[in-house]
Amino acid sequence: MAEEINLFGQLKFASQHLLNLGVFCGILYYFLKKPVSNFFNSRSEKIEKSINSAKDTIESAQKIYDENSTKFNQIDSEVSNLRSTSNKVSENKVSEIIDNANSMVKLIEKDTEEIINLESAKINNQIEDEILNKAVELVQFDLKNSHDENKDSEIIRKYLNEVKKDVISYN
Amino acid sequence: MSSATINDFLQAITSSDSSRDDLNEIYNSLVKFSEVTSANKEVRVFLTNDIHDSESKLTIIRDIIGESRPSINFFKTIIDFNILSDLISSYEFFLKKLRIILERVKIDVYVASLNDEKKKIINDELVNIWGQNLEINYNLDVSIIGGIILQVEDKLYDGSIRGKLEKFNNI
Numbered sequence A: 001m002a003e004e005i006n007l008f009g010q011l012k013f014a015s016q017h018l019l020n021l022g023v024f025c026g027i028l029y030y031f032l033k034k035p036v037s038n039f040f041n042s043r044s045e046k047i048e049k050s051i052n053s054a055k056d057t058i059e060s061a062q063k064i065y066d067e068n069s070t071k072f073n074q075i076d077s078e079v080s081n082l083r084s085t086s087n088k089v090s091e092n093k094v095s096e097i098i099d100n101a102n103s104m105v106k107l108i109e110k111d112t113e114e115i116i117n118l119e120s121a122k123i124n125n126q127i128e129d130e131i132l133n134k135a136v137e138l139v140q141f142d143l144k145n146s147h148d149e150n151k152d153s154e155i156i157r158k159y160l161n162e163v164k165k166d167v168i169s170y171n
Numbered sequence B: 001m002s003s004a005t006i007n008d009f010l011q012a013i014t015s016s017d018s019s020r021d022d023l024n025e026i027y028n029s030l031v032k033f034s035e036v037t038s039a040n041k042e043v044r045v046f047l048t049n050d051i052h053d054s055e056s057k058l059t060i061i062r063d064i065i066g067e068s069r070p071s072i073n074f075f076k077t078i079i080d081f082n083i084l085s086d087l088i089s090s091y092e093f094f095l096k097k098l099r100i101i102l103e104r105v106k107i108d109v110y111v112a113s114l115n116d117e118k119k120k121i122i123n124d125e126l127v128n129i130w131g132q133n134l135e136i137n138y139n140l141d142v143s144i145i146g147g148i149i150l151q152v153e154d155k156l157y158d159g160s161i162r163g164k165l166e167k168f169n170n171i
Helices: A002-146 A149-170 B003-015 B020-039 B041-048 B054-065 B069-080 B084-089 B091-102 B116-130 B161-170
Strands: B105-111 B134-140 B147-152 B155-160
Touching: A002 B161, A149 B116, A149 B147, A149 B155, B003 B091, B020 B041, B020 B054, B020 B069, B020 B091, B041 B054, B041 B084, B054 B069, B069 B084, B084 B091, B091 B105, B105 B116, B116 B134, B116 B147, B147 B161, B155 B161
Parallel strands: B105 B134
Antiparallel strands: B105 B147, B147 B155
């Protein structure tokens, strides 16, 4: 029996405490619900705000990145164009210089050939003149040595006959 | 004074009553006069200088040409007309005109050597061609080697061996 009384007392004690706990929890809930709720709300707003700010930052960063990428692409394209143009200009210049050099070489070749031909002709003429002069000198020498008065008189007579014919035909 | 004046003067004296003998005398005097004035610069300067009077000039001329009346008269007229300088500078023109009037031909003969036989041959041939009225001047020129060169008034006949060699050389 005593045991039954003790159990009852314990149950009573427990129920009293449970009630106290319940009242305590109710009071706690009543007083803490709003500040905790406010705290969490403000916390979530702050986090949301931070997330939004981070999104904005990411978006602007992305935007700047995109813009820069476009610029980089444009610059890259311009550099490529410039390189291509520069290469073309260089190629054209080189080609022009080579063409000029070739035409100069041809002209020099032609001039040199002409000079060589002229010089050859000149030397040939000089040699011919020299030979002719020597031949004439030889003939003069021979004629002086072999010439006598009788032959000279004969030459004079023949020439004066030619003059006579010329004068007669002229008159 | 120009040679036209000399020409006019020449026409005047040749169309006057001057006989052929007088003209011949004038011609011969002029030849002597031209020889002396060509060779002697002092005489030439004296005669062309206006400082000296006519009488002094005529005395000098008389010393040169001798006492030929028609010639002295001719020179006197030349001095009176003040064309003595023109006569000295263009006497060859004057002599040539006189030769035409006198039907005389002046021939300068150039030969390498000359002897009597050759001279006779040349004289005979020249008379045969141009007649008796000739004025022949012989000149020795060994450079012509042989043959003959004739300067007949303005015409040159080259029958020399040097001339033939030059022709050959020019070919």
